[in-house]
Amino acid sequence: MPRIIKNTQIVDDHWQVLTLAEGETPESVTLPAEPTLLPLAVWLARRDGIAAARLPIGVWLDAGEGPEALADDLDRLAVIGVNFPKFTDGRSYSSARLLRERYAYKGEIRALGDVQQDQLFFMRRCGIDAYALRADKDLEKALAGLAVFSNTYQAAVDQPQPLFRRRPENGKEAA
Template sequence: MTTIIKNRQAVADDYTLLTLAEGDAADTVALPAGPLLVPLAVWQARQAELQSRGTLVGVWLAAGEGPEAIAGDLAALPVVGVHFPKFVDGRGYSTARLLRERYAYQGEIRALGDVLHDQLFLMARCGFDAFALKEGKDVAKAVAAFETFKNPYQAAVDQPQPLFRRRAA
């Protein structure tokens, strides 16, 4: 079983991440048993089937897919994954902020793909609360990354007041 970081702790991942291989079709790909994290295309093609399975189902968004595609379904989704194809691709940060701020999503937002420990603090500030690190990375070292900064200056999802307002209060 894979280990992820959730709420700043290393935990076992209950979800199976479903990906579409070359030639796989969203409407015919085999669905493994148990909790699933499926690509947006599979969710859109098989939503009724996925919801009737009786197991947890989440959706993951590719870098070019925005949260507006699942806005109406967020209440039914316990987890939304956001895929980072490369660590330098920052679109996922905006996706997490939109999910939290515009759509008031309260479920788990999980960073997937090329996720490195030095990104975790900023990802958490944008609304991520779970992280599937890039394969081969040290989870224990990554958990320690959350303690790098104690008092961020800027306002963000995790702290809506900037430091100068917190100090004035």
């Protein structure tokens, strides 16, 4: 069974990710009978039937797809994946941050695709809490990389106050 990093632990991944094969349409794809992250197009085309199946539901957003398409369905989704099709494509950072801050999504946000160790800290700052690393990456090393920085200057999803607002009047840093 594949493994992922979730909430700073390495765990078994019980979800599969569905992708459409060439020539397949959202209406024609066969839906698995197990927890699956569905492409946004499949969810939008078949949401009522999928929800009626009473399986845990997850949707993944490609880098060019915004979370506003899921705004009315967030309470139905256990997991939302955000795809990083290549290391240099950062659009999914914005999707994760919007899900947490604008839409107040409390469920799991999972990084998918070309996920590498040196991105995890920044992904966590944007609200991503689960990471499906590339198969050639070491999960133990990646997990250690999440603790590289003990403090941050800027406000983000994981720390809404900037450092200067966290400093007490005596000049000693607050935890």
